Amino acid sequence: MTQASLKITEIFYSLQGESSTVGLPTVFVRLTGCPLRCGYCDSEYAFYGGERLALDEILARVATYKPTYVCVTGGEPLAQRECLTLLNMLCDAGYMVSLETSGALPVDDVDPRVVRVMDLKTPGSGEVGRNRWENIPLLGDRDQIKFVICDRNDYEWARFKLDEHQLASRVAEVLFSPSFGQVAPVQLAEWILADNLPVRFQLQLHKLLWNDTPGH
Numbered sequence: 001m002t003q004a005s006l007k008i009t010e011i012f013y014s015l016q017g018e019s020s021t022v023g024l025p026t027v028f029v030r031l032t033g034c035p036l037r038c039g040y041c042d043s044e045y046a047f048y049g050g051e052r053l054a055l056d057e058i059l060a061r062v063a064t065y066k067p068t069y070v071c072v073t074g075g076e077p078l079a080q081r082e083c084l085t086l087l088n089m090l091c092d093a094g095y096m097v098s099l100e101t102s103g104a105l106p107v108d109d110v111d112p113r114v115v116r117v118m119d120l121k122t123p124g125s126g127e128v129g130r131n132r133w134e135n136i137p138l139l140g141d142r143d144q145i146k147f148v149i150c151d152r153n154d155y156e157w158a159r160f161k162l163d164e165h166q167l168a169s170r171v172a173e174v175l176f177s178p179s180f181g182q183v184a185p186v187q188l189a190e191w192i193l194a195d196n197l198p199v200r201f202q203l204q205l206h207k208l209l210w211n212d213t214p215g216h
């Protein structure tokens, strides 16, 4: 029997740049491939190529860093079915595991020990039609929902969805991020304050520290 494997773009150790664990040392496992094409995508280098690795080999490479936190990201990690097995194995190994997903694919089979950080794609992303709204009732108080805001229209849309789906009381964190180079961070911060929204404003820490260099 062939051992299960995944196409991997990179495995690296850095500081978590986003979400509620921002700033914590974390091993990132970046899976290759994504069926979406968001206009602001900063990981296009993960769309193609990659190295096929057995799941045991991925676990062995993660272990070399002796991490507490492991983040499985992409691309869109759930586009490869064996991602679900990898998540199980990482949890069984005792890591605090998070999954970054576009929100376009089902999240119900993800190991319940995993923190799911799910995007809701705004109109400005160009991929709003890919949101899988059936995912929202599947999320709980361990999970996080992220909006990347490109302009005022996106902000209004996100604010409406926040209210429509009562997101702040459904998940642990609702994250609002300014799309890099499209909306000034201070502008988004002021909109949030003016409306007193129950969301966490975030900047991408890894971009502030290392610009957009792969491997961080």
Ligand code: SF4
Residues within 6 Å of the ligand: 034, 035, 036, 037, 038, 040, 041, 042, 043, 044, 074, 075, 076, 102
């Ligand atoms: S879902 Fe993520 S990886 Fe895929 S195109 Fe959008 S931003 Fe890029």
